[in-house]
Every structure is written in C-alpha cells, then in structure tokens.
Amino acid sequence: MSTTEPVISVRDLVVGFGAATVLDHVTLDVMRGEILGFVGGSGAGKSVLMRTIIGLLPKRNGTIEVFGKDIAAANERERRSIERRWGVLFQQGALFSSLNVQQNVEFPIRENLPDLSPRLIAEIALAKLEMVGLGADVRTKYPAELSGGMTKRAALARALALDPDIVFLDEPTSGLDPIGAAEFDDLILTLRRTLGLSVFMVTHDLDSLHAICSRVAVLSEGRVIAAGPIETMLASDHPWLTSYFRGKRARSVRH
Amino acid sequence: MTAALTGTVEGERVSLAATGVWTAERAAELERMVDEAARRYESVRSVDIDLQKLERLDTFGAWLIERLQRALTARGASARIVNLSDTDRGLIDEVRQVNHRQVNQQTAVTEQAPNRVLTTLDSIGRATAEAGWSLVLIAHLLGALTRVALGMLAHPARLRRTSIVHHLERVGLRAVPIILVTTFLIGAIIAQQGIFRFRPFGADIFVVDMVSVLVLREVGVLIVSIMVAGRSGSAFTAELGAMKMREEIDALRTMGFDPVEVLVLPRVVALVIAVPLLTFIGAMAALYGAGLVCWLYGGMAPAIFLARLREAIWLPTFEVGLIKAPFMALVIGLVACAEGFEVDGSTASLGLKTTASVVKSIFLVIVLDGFFAMFFAAIGM
Numbered sequence: 001m002s003t004t005e006p007v008i009s010v011r012d013l014v015v016g017f018g019a020a021t022v023l024d025h026v027t028l029d030v031m032r033g034e035i036l037g038f039v040g041g042s043g044a045g046k047s048v049l050m051r052t053i054i055g056l057l058p059k060r061n062g063t064i065e066v067f068g069k070d071i072a073a074a075n076e077r078e079r080r081s082i083e084r085r086w087g088v089l090f091q092q093g094a095l096f097s098s099l100n101v102q103q104n105v106e107f108p109i110r111e112n113l114p115d116l117s118p119r120l121i122a123e124i125a126l127a128k129l130e131m132v133g134l135g136a137d138v139r140t141k142y143p144a145e146l147s148g149g150m151t152k153r154a155a156l157a158r159a160l161a162l163d164p165d166i167v168f169l170d171e172p173t174s175g176l177d178p179i180g181a182a183e184f185d186d187l188i189l190t191l192r193r194t195l196g197l198s199v200f201m202v203t204h205d206l207d208s209l210h211a212i213c214s215r216v217a218v219l220s221e222g223r224v225i226a227a228g229p230i231e232t233m234l235a236s237d238h239p240w241l242t243s244y245f246r247g248k249r250a251r252s253v254r255h
Numbered sequence: 256m257t258a259a260l261t262g263t264v265e266g267e268r269v270s271l272a273a274t275g276v277w278t279a280e281r282a283a284e285l286e287r288m289v290d291e292a293a294r295r296y297e298s299v300r301s302v303d304i305d306l307q308k309l310e311r312l313d314t315f316g317a318w319l320i321e322r323l324q325r326a327l328t329a330r331g332a333s334a335r336i337v338n339l340s341d342t343d344r345g346l347i348d349e350v351r352q353v354n355h356r357q358v359n360q361q362t363a364v365t366e367q368a369p370n371r372v373l374t375t376l377d378s379i380g381r382a383t384a385e386a387g388w389s390l391v392l393i394a395h396l397l398g399a400l401t402r403v404a405l406g407m408l409a410h411p412a413r414l415r416r417t418s419i420v421h422h423l424e425r426v427g428l429r430a431v432p433i434i435l436v437t438t439f440l441i442g443a444i445i446a447q448q449g450i451f452r453f454r455p456f457g458a459d460i461f462v463v464d465m466v467s468v469l470v471l472r473e474v475g476v477l478i479v480s481i482m483v484a485g486r487s488g489s490a491f492t493a494e495l496g497a498m499k500m501r502e503e504i505d506a507l508r509t510m511g512f513d514p515v516e517v518l519v520l521p522r523v524v525a526l527v528i529a530v531p532l533l534t535f536i537g538a539m540a541a542l543y544g545a546g547l548v549c550w551l552y553g554g555m556a557p558a559i560f561l562a563r564l565r566e567a568i569w570l571p572t573f574e575v576g577l578i579k580a581p582f583m584a585l586v587i588g589l590v591a592c593a594e595g596f597e598v599d600g601s602t603a604s605l606g607l608k609t610t611a612s613v614v615k616s617i618f619l620v621i622v623l624d625g626f627f628a629m630f631f632a633a634i635g636m
Contacts, residue, residue, distance in 0.1 A: 116282055144599055
C-alpha cells in the first residue's frame with residue numbers, strides 16, 4: 001500500500017528555543033500510505049518535530065513540504081486546505097472539555113463543512129466514534145468522565161472526522177494497558193487500510209514499532225540518525241540503536 | 256471535480272450510477288441527491304448502485320451510499336452495490352457494520368422528550384439546592400479551618416510562615432497601589448459631590464463629617480473587600496481549581512497532608528492580615544483625596560478640614576471599619592477556596608467557579624456589612 005511518493009518531506013529543518021538547538025538539520029520523508037514510527041530519547045525533540053510540521057512551532061531554517069507544497073510559502077487558503085487534510089492526535093487527547101464526545105467529533109466537520117445537514121454531521125460523527133470502537137453510551141459523556149483509553153479513542157475519532165490523508169499521533173499508546181495498546185495498534189492498522197491513511201506516529205512503544213510500523217525513524221542529538229524498516233534497526237551496530245531496540249526492555253518483545 | 260448520481264430505468268430494474276468524487280467537500284449536494292433518489296425510486300423493486308465510475312470515496316461518500324441502500328431496502332426493494340472496487344470495499348463494509356451497530360443501539364436507547372414545565376421546576380430546584388449547598392460548603396470549610404487552626408495552637412511550628420508571607424505579598428503588598436488609587440478617587444468624588452450639593456445650604460463644612468464617617472465606617476472596607484475579592488479571591492479559586500484538575504490536591508492528600516492546612520490556611524491567614532491593613536491604607540487615601548478636593552475645589556483650608564475632622568469622628572468610627580475587615584477577609588477566603596475545591600475536570604467549570612467565587616464573595620461581604628450595621632447600631636457604636 002505504501003508508495004515511494006512522499007506526503008511529508010522535511011529538509012534541513014532547524015528548530016531551537018533561545019540558545020538551544022533542538023532539531024539540527026533534520027531531513028525526513030513520510031511516504032503515502034505508510035505508518036512511520038518516530039522514536040528517540042525523552043526530550044530529543046520528537047514532539048517538537050511533529051509540532052513544527054503542523055505549524056505550532058516556528059522553524060529557523062529548512063523547508064517542510066506537505067502534499068508537495070511548501071508550507072511556509074503557502075497562502076492562507078492553501079494552508080487551510082492542507083490543514084483540512086491532516087488530523088492530529090495530541091498526547092493528552094486535547095478534547096474540548098466543554099463539549100461532549102459527539103460534539104467534539106462534530107466540531108471540525110461543522111466548522112469546515114457548514115453546508116452539511118445537522119443529521120449527516122451527527123451520523124458521520126457517530127460513525128467515526130463507532131469506527132474507533134466507542135459505543136452510543138460514550139457519545140454524551142464529557143472528556144472529564146472518560147478513561148485514558150476512551151479519551152485517546154475519542155481524540156482519534158476527532159482527528160479522523162474530516163477523512164484526513166495524514167494523521168499525526170503523539171504517543172498514542174502511552175498510558176494504555178498492553179491490551180488497550182494492542183487494540184489501538186489494530187485500530188490504526190484497520191483505519192489505514194479502510195481510509196488509506198498515512199500515519200506519522202511519535203512513540204516509545206516497542207510493540208507498536210514491531211507490530212504496525214512500516215518504517216522507523218530515529219532522532220538522536222537533533223538529527224535523524226537512521227530510518228528504515230524495523231529489521232534494519234535491529235541489525236544496526238549504532239550504540240543508541242542497539243540499546244534502544246535490543247536493550248533489556250526490548251528483549252521480551254522480540255520473542 | 257464533480258459528483259453525480261444518475262438513474263437509468265431498465266424495465267423493472269433501475270441502475271443508479273454514482274460518478275465523480277464522493278468526498279466530504281461534496282457531501283452536502285450528495286446528501287440531497289441521495290435523499291431525492293431514495294424518494295424517486297421508492298416503488299422500484301430492484302436497484303443497482305453502480306460504483307464503476309467512482310473516482311474517489313471517503314467515509315462521507317460511503318456513508319451516503321450506505322444510507323441510499325438502506326433507504327431503498329427499507330421500502331422492500333432489493334438494492335445491490337455493483338462494481339465495487341477493492342480499495343473501496345473495505346470502507347463500504349466498515350460503514351455498513353458501523354451503521355448496523357448504530358441502528359441496534361438507537362432502538363435500545365429511546366429518548367424521552369423533556370416536559371418544559373418540569374425542566375423549569377427542575378432548574379429552579381437545582382439552583383436553590385445549589386445555593387444552599389454552597390453555604391454548607393463554606394460552613395464545612397470554616398469548620399475544617401477552625402480545626403486546623405486550633406491544631407496549630409498546639410504545634411505553632413507547623414504554621415507555614417513562608418507560604419503566609421508569600422501570599423501576604425501577593426494579596427497585600429501588591430494590592431497597595433490599586434487600592435490607594437481607587438480609594439483616593441472614591442474619597443475625592445464623595446467630597447466633590449458633597450460640596451456641590453451642600454454649598455447652596457451653606458453647609459460646606461459638614462462635607463467633612465459625611466466623607467469621614469462614610470469612608471471610615473462603610474465605604475473604605477467595602478471598596479477594599481470588593482477589590483480583594485476580584486483580585487485575590489478569583490486568583491485563589493483559579494489556583495485551587497487548576498490544582499484540583501491536575502490531581503495535585505489528591506497528591507497532597509495521599510502524602511498525608513491536609514489541603515486545608517497546606518493550601519487554605521495560609522491564604523486565609525494572609526487575607527485576614529492584609530485586608531485590615533489595606534482598609535486602613537484605603538481609608539487614609541480616601542480622606543486625603545477628600546481633603547484635597549475640599550481645598551482645591553471647595554476652597555476649605557486644610558487646617559479647617561483637619562479641625563472639623565477631629566470633631567466629626569471619634570475612635571469608634573475608625574474601629575467599626577477595622578473590626579469588620581478581618582471578617583470580610585475570612586468570607587472572601589472561605590468562598591474562594593470552597594469554590595476552588597468545587598472545580599471538576601472541565602475548563603468550563605474552572606471559569607464558572609471563578610465567576611461564582613467573585614460574585615458570591617462580593618454578595619456575602621455586602622450582606623455581612625448589613626448585619627454589622629445592625630449590630631453596631633444595637634451596641635451604640
């Protein structure tokens with residue numbers, strides 16, 4: 001399903017705060033239809049890269065192209081249309097706490113497609129909630145009443161509300177139990193198959209990397225030190241890769 | 256990029272061809288087409304939904320195709336989807352499954368239409384109960400605070416002096432400039448109005464009596480309390496509310512700390528110390544403003560103003576204002592902290608409780624002032 005055509009292409013990206021340089025000439029591609037797992041130590045700047053791509057952080061240098069368009073050069077309308085084609089799942093879900101679950105999913109649909117009938121908006125929102133495995137009993141609940149797993153699912157449903165081409169997932173399985181995390185992995189696989197998604201996934205979950213990622217990119221000391229299928233990572237001699245993928249915690253996963 | 260749904264009748268059979276791009280952007284017009292087609296062909300026995308010329312399909316399009324099929328089937332027709340590409344099959348299947356689940360659940364969940372009279376009565380009842388409940392909460396917190404404070408008497412070392420000094424700076428020291436300016440202006444305005452109204456009667460000199468009694472007994476402490484409720488009460492509620500949302504209060508509790516001791520007591524003590532001081536400063540500023548206006552606007556020499564002031568007020572006038580101040584501070588602190596603890600997980604409730612904190616404490620401060628007026632009248636102060 002993956003092709004060699006990049007949907008996101010990052011070139012020589014430099015991002016820093018004050019005197020610190022977090023990303024130092026990062027170059028990375030996300031191909032159409034693939035699930036890219038993005039790993040790196042805590043504080044290495046994984047989330048910074050994601051937030052820079054989606055435009056929440058300013059960059060110092062380099063280019064970011066999404067769907068072949070340079071984001072920095074795009075005008076307001078082009079930007080809107082690009083933004084409409086991606087969905088973001090934030091680490092804490094970032095559901096709007098004053099709206100219930102169904103309203104959270106309806107929100108992007110209603111704002112972007114104001115001509116739709118309320119009936120269709122509600123039906124699509126409920127369909128998205130069903131797709132992520134949330135039943136009718138959850139839709140009237142408010143974010144404060146949800147468990148961690150339900151919050152992630154509801155946030156994923158909202159990220160998928162407009163049928164995006166790319167979804168950004170920031171540590172989607174963190175805080176979930178292994179069963180819940182495995183279910184979430186399956187869910188992402190299923191959704192990629194049915195909706196034809198490209199997935200950019202920041203994660204620490206070795207299981208996810210093994211189970212669903214078509215490719216893995218590794219960020220260390222502000223650079224992408226390796227990118228490729230998980231097998232390449234396992235075969236590498238790089239000390240960081242060795243300790244990450246073949247360390248104590250990794251051992252149980254591989255067998 | 257267009258989308259269309261065209262029907263061709265072949266005897267008993269109708270073929271509906273879905274063409275073009277069936278995606279979210281087109282969903283509004285597609286919905287109209289789908290609903291119209293469902294109406295038009297409702298009596299047809301057999302319908303083929305032909306997807307051969309479909310260029311692109313997303314959940315919105317798939318949902319509408321599913322809706323069309325469902326509507327036709329519901330009227331007894333046999334509706335089939337033909338020429339479904341492999342890429343779209345997964346989506347159509349998924350949507351169909353989802354829809355079946357939804358239909359099953361919807362029959363299970365029957366929603367009752369609310370009775371308008373009942374909902375009105377319901378909301379009146381809830382509001383009343385809530386008002387009563389918030390008084391109970393304040394009383395509860397007052398009790399907890401008293402217990403903690405009595406415990407402190409036995410172990411004075413446990414009093415959080417750093418915290419108290421920190422809050423004292425925030426609610427006291429940093430409030431001085433704004434309190435000075437506000438009360439100065441209030442004193443000046445009252446004096447100006449007094450001179451303006453009293454002069455026709457030749458009673459200029461009594462402006463001093465009016466301003467001094469009013470400022471020292473009532474207005475000074477009220478203005479300061481209202482300013483403190485808006486400035487510090489709201490901050491306390493927001494802080495405690497945010498701490499509650501982020502489970503910091505639960506963390507304190509599990510470590511064996513009493514949130515009332517750690518969070519509420521220092522804040523309330525700081526307020527109880529700061530508000531009388533601010534009231535004093537405020538009263539002085541108001542008198543200064545009044546004196547200045549009397550001199551510059553009313554032509555009353557400062558010496559005359561001071562001489563009249565000495566006659567107009569006696570120590571109890573001053574005491575009445577200052578005695579009230581710590582009680583006002585206690586009310587503000589209790590309301591602010593009680594509301595802060597009432598915040599639940601949502602950001603909306605944080606805003607709601609902060610507003611409620613300010614409104615309730617200002618209301619209670621004024622009610623309390625009324626009780627004090629009766630009390631002091633009764634004891635002849």
